[in-house]
């Protein structure tokens with residue numbers, strides 16, 4: 001895909017099809033002249049101030065096509081950094097097509113996918129990772145996706161990367177200087193300070209790499225496994241949770257029955273109950289399921305709900321729990337189910353005892369009556385919020401960024417080893433350049449191949 005920045009581009013920025021309004025956007029040198037050729041308002045658009053709105057008619061050969069509102073954004077104060085005009089028209093596909101045709105007849109060409117945002121990037125309005133976040137915002141389907149994309153578009157980890165890169169550039173410059181004076185054997189770059197920077201970079205880059213897993217989990221739904229012996233109440237609990245939250249879930253357009261069965265949004269966080277269908281299927285064959293079988297499903301879960309019958313001996317519950325192979329990154333809640341069955345309610349003591357012996361959070365519930373389910377869902381959400389705090393809400397969700405960060409980490413580690421071994425500035429400088437390059441790939445400060453840009457922006461919708 002080739003892009004020419006000199007062209008003036010036009011596209012429908014709202015979805016194709018009938019709607020109350022349709023917005024047509026133009027960007028480029030001729031944007032204002034093109035609109036002035038067929039728009040009749042109080043004054044010519046070229047004589048209007050930037051950031052103003054104007055009502056008028058679109059007239060072609062004495063025929064009124066539509067009454068529209070034109071928004072004017074003069075360069076450089078616009079989304080793309082160029083002159084931008086947005087026309088809010090009536091949302092008839094006929095009107096919209098006619099107006100786009102007229103724009104083309106007056107010298108605009110149809111925009112390619114993502115071309116407006118690409119211009120914003122090329123004109124320094126957004127860095128590359130922010131531009132990519134725009135596509136994520138448009139594609140966001142839940143609160144977590146929206147939050148992460150918005151944070152990134154507003155700067156997110158771009159600032160962190162830019163500042164690390166700047167600090168590294170300073171050392172790179174000092175080491176280059178040393179190379180210029182190599183005969184005199186001087187050391188401009190303080191190796192101790194350089195090592196401190198490298199360790200700081202290693203820490204920051206590693207944290208960002210780690211955030212990828214959680215970022216994706218947040219994006220696609222936190223995997224939760226409900227495990228426990230047959231008859232502990234797994235299906236009852238899942239059905240109850242689905243029932244309670246169904247209203248929210250079925251609001252999402254296009255949700256299918258299957259989707260409803262396994263995904264629940266609680267307080268804006270999406271949870272994905274993994275393979276619970278598999279657990280349910282095995283109900284038919286009680287002999288075959290043991291705890292062991294459901295345990296296999298545990299590994300891919302971020303949160304494990306270990307559900308047991310509260311009527312069981314608490315020591316047995318603790319023993320059963322200790323059989324579980326829980327990964328250090330997994331969160332566990334022990335649910336003492338069927339608490340409606342115990343009359344003499346000493347549930348609190350049992351909770352305490354089991355919690356002390358297992359070191360895990362314990363909660364008595366009744367999946368059947370719904371007792372304490374709100375406490376449970378609240379706890380699920382809290383776990384997610386605590387994870388988010390650990391990363392300051394900054395998550396790498398873009399695979400391109402992840403691979404650049406992993407590459408950066410390798411180069412940083414090489415610099416670290418080089419510093420430990422006291423290698424010459426000449427060799428250090430090679431690794432520094434590589435680290436600078438891989439960091440620059442994320443924000444796009446380095447010269448990127450047009451093909452790479454084409455691939456990145458080609459994923460956008462037209463009109464963005």
Ligand code: GDP
Nearest residue numbers: 229230231232233234235236337338366367368
């Ligand atoms: P699973 O095999 O772990 O999926 O267990 P089920 O959800 O199928 O439940 C097994 C039985 O326990 C069913 O008869 C449920 O009605 C009953 N049950 C589940 N939860 C509760 C509860 O909180 N209280 C009571 N009284 N019965 C429950």
